[in-house]
Amino acid sequence: MTLLFAVVSGAYGVGVFGDMKPGGFEDPGSDSRRAAQLAEKAFPQRAPDAVVVYRDKDRTVDDPGFRDAVVGQLEKLPKSEVTGVAHFWMTKMPSMVSRDRHSTYVALNLAGDNDNAKEESYKAVIDKLAAPGVESLRGGPVPTGHQAGEEIGKDLGAAEGLSFPVLFILLVIVFGGLAAASLPLVVGGLSILGSMAVLRIFAQLTDVSVFAMSLVTVLGLAVAIDYGLLIVSRYREELARGHSGEEAIARTVATAGRTVVVSGITVAVALAGMTFFPFGFLKSMAYGGVASVVLSVFFSLIALPAALAVLGPKVNALSLRRRSKGTPARSTEEGGWYRLAHGLMRRPAIVAVGTLAVLLALAVPFLRIEFGANDARQLPNSAEGRQVHNMLERDFDDNGVKSIDSVLVLKSPAGSQEQGAALQAYADRLGQVEGAKGAQISGAEGTTARVSVSFDGTAVSPEARELVNRLKDVAPPPGAKAYFGGETAVFDDTLDALGETLPLMLLYVAVATYLLLFLAFGSVLLPLKAILMNLLALSATFGVLVWIFQDGHLQDVIRFDPTGNIEPNMPIMLFALIFGLSMDYEVFLVSRIREQYDLLDDPTAAVATGLQGIGRLIVSAALLMCVPLAAMATSGVLTMKLFGVGMVFAILLDVAVVRILLVPAVMKLLGRAGWWAPGPLARFYSRYGIKETDAAPEAPRPAPVSV
Missing domain, CATH: 3.30.70.1430 (Multidrug efflux transporter AcrB pore domain)
Known part of the structure; x- marks a missing residue:
């Protein structure tokens, strides 16, 4: 069945490239969009x-x-x-x-x-x-979007060609064997093929941005490897404890399988938050991202256990490591992660304060973020659209003027004497607004008229946005409705829509994540801790992105031309992705700590043995996830480069600083209070919680993970 799915979804999904569309960065229900539609019908001449x-x-x-x-x-x-x-x-x-x-x-x-x-x-x-x-x-706008799509398709092919062999080599190193190393890649391939088919289905129902394919490829591969690594590692651990293949699979699904479910739901919830926004770009990212995660969970729990059942102990076949028979497994107190955890917990306040200081320092540049619209500068210099942009800037004198257009729907024909006089009076009032150089009637057809306001400066500057809002305060002719269009008005509407929707998305993600983590951990404090830590790490990541891409640092190393701003949809997409994937590792780590706490009833020992059991796996998973993301950072399209760099930095920061350093220190400071829940909630968790301990424990201290 799995093979049949791969063939069918691959054959159908490959057609998605022809069905995807460029753009998707504007609000289709905005006044600026309405202005464009009115002008399109009434006037033959418009912006090219x-x-x-x-x-x-x-x-x-x-x-x-x-x-x-x-x-x-x-x-x-x-x-x-x-x-x-x-x-x-x-x-x-x-x-x-x-x-x-x-x-x-x-x-x-x-x-x-x-x-x-x-x-x-x-x-x-x-x-x-x-x-x-x-x-x-x-x-120009349309050719630039078309060329961006072609460039992304080319970059995706190159990224996949680079990622798969590198990932396989790293997986062989992590697992120490060829058989086990191949399984997570199989899950990743199935997830990508299935997600392509899902995207094509969505493309028949609604517009799907060409950028969504980049997320499907990278996220499908990265998350599937995370989950595959967790499942295969736990299965090998259970085999090492002496369980038969069938018993090992049952225990693996009951423990690591439940972690995968909680993690996958958490990531999918965060990604689904992008559907709150009216922009096709963000909605498309949500469609592709949720499909990738859900299919990764599905294949990790269905196809992967089936493959393990077939392989049994042969999962360790083609091993590259030699281990002497009869060598006893090390105690959890002997591992490096165990010792590191205890070292951090000896001075938890110093570790916590120092880590928080680093995160806050990295976040400072985020306070001065400047937003800007996508243009040809996102393309590499080799692209025609970028060359046209450069030639117009370099070789041509701009004798024309930028304009903000007020497109009016009048109560009577614009050609009438009364309406013409009212229209001219309105144009005069617009021309006298602070920041405007003048205004003129640039079109009149039937009951539709257009008044163009000229101004100095760039179209997406804060000053231009302020001018748009001052112009909107000018009363139109009696009985008329004014819709403001042009690049400045589009950008202003975009930022307004983002600002209005963002609080709702944040509330949804926070509440849904809190409830899921409570079901996983049984604590009222640990979910709150996880959310706050994620927000700190996100702020630090955004600060670094502003320092690099807005300010232009490292441009020669990363190979890009800074634009002095950041496209506003990108932070929203990165927030959903980074928040979800950070919770991925939080669930991995704290679920294992919870398992140990239920066994040992000692919060300090639970943190140390939990980190010993899962620490190496989390670091390995993070490094593996960074491979396809780093490949994406080599893209010639600036948007994709920012995406790749931001994701790699966020994952490394999250694992190295937040999960490994901050989590043990904070949990030591919390002690038993970290696991506290009021009586009714504690009973609810006991009955309905998603726990990793349903399989009966066989020893007071589980053996460390062998990967």
């Missing part, structure tokens, strides 16, 4: 969807041969796909010609009232834009 730069090294734009080659090609474009064309020989605008007059750009409007429809129109003409004998480069 595509910009094509034509360059001739020998001829200038004044040469008839240059003109005829470009204009002749533009006239061949199908009007069903290209609804508007503006070029220098039509407009006579000097700003459309480079300073050396050897280059010019053409602005194209594509058919469609949304990004996805425009993408399809662009695909239909992508090969018809080159003019004979003239160099051409395709850029």
Whole structure:
């Protein structure tokens, strides 16, 4: 059945690449989106969807041969796909010609009232834009999104090609054998194939961002390896205790299997929080992420135990380690993790304060984060869209002006004398607002009109956003409704939607996580501790990302061009992912400590023996998870590079600082109070809690994990 699933899901899921869409970073229900839709229907001229730069090294734009080659090609474009064309020989605008007059750009409007429809129109003409004998480069919003999708697909293939062999080698080192090492990779492969099929199903029902595939590939592989590592390690541990294969599987599922379920649900809950936002990008990440985690849990609990049942003791076959027969297993008091835990718990206050100081220091840059919109700078310099962006910035004089557009729905036709006078008065009022350079009526058709307000500065600056909000306070003509559009208004609406939705998402994630962790640990304090620690680690991670990507540090090492800001959807996605995966390791560690506490009834000994039993596995799992994420950090797309770097740093920080150092120190300070719950809740946990101790213990101190 597993093989059949792999074949069917792989055959169906591979088609998802053709069904995914670019963009998804805007609120489809915002006023700025409504303004764009109204302008699309009423006015033939609007901001270009595509910009094509034509360059001739020998001829200038004044040469008839240059003109005829470009204009002749533009006239061949199908009007069903290209609804508007503006070029220098039509407009006579000097700003459309480079300073050396050897280059010019053409602005194209594509058919469609949304990004996805425009993408399809662009695909239909992508090969018809080159003019004979003239160099051409395709850029602008739609081509840039299309090129980003292609670049991500290429980077994903390279990341997978690099990750699988490296992961296999590391798994062989961790397990000490080829047979055991292959099992987590099998689970990861099944998870990726299944998630691709799920994404394609979603793509038939709604828009799915092209960026979601990167998350499916990386998260499906990383989480599946985590869970596979936990299951296989526990199974080998149970075999080492003398259990038969069947008994070992039963005990493994009753202990490590339950940890996998709790961990998977916790991660999925955090990822599902992204569906609260109206943005297609975040919703797509939630679809792909939840599918990856759920399928990883499913295959870890179904396919993996079945494979272990077939292998039995042969799971240790092809071992690369030699162990003398009859060598007794070391006591848990002899392990390095046991000694480390006791060393940390001798001075818990110093360890806790020092660790918190480090986290807070790393978090400081987060206080000055600046948000900005995605543009061509996310692409590598080799991409056409980036080259067009660079040429327009470097070689052309910007004689045009940016504008914030007020698109109005009037109560009567704009051409009437009364309405025209009211419309002009409204434009005059907008032009007098602080920060505006002036305003003019830039379009009027039927009961729809557009007033464009010019301003200085960048479109996504805080000053431009403040101007948008001041313009919104100006009363429109009587009976009219004004919708503000343009790049600044879109960005302002995006930040407003994020700010309005974020508290709800945080509340949902916090409450759901708290309840799940209570069911896993039976404590009212430990879930709160875990949530607070995660928020500290997240703040530290965001601080480092601001220091690197916003401020431009390490740009030569990581190979990127800083933009001076961070796309606002990215912190939301990283929050959901990092919060969920951090809880992954929290569940691994504290579940094992809880198991030891139930056996020993000693909070200090439980922490030490629990860390001894799971510490090496957590570190191994974290390092393995970092492999595909580090491969993603090599992507040429800035968004994916930030994602990879942020995830790698967050995981290493979480394991090395929070789980290994801070958790033992804080649990020592809490003592027995850490496991306290009021009587009714304690009885509820005793009856319904998700515990790892249902399998009867056979010794007061379990043997350490052998991986």
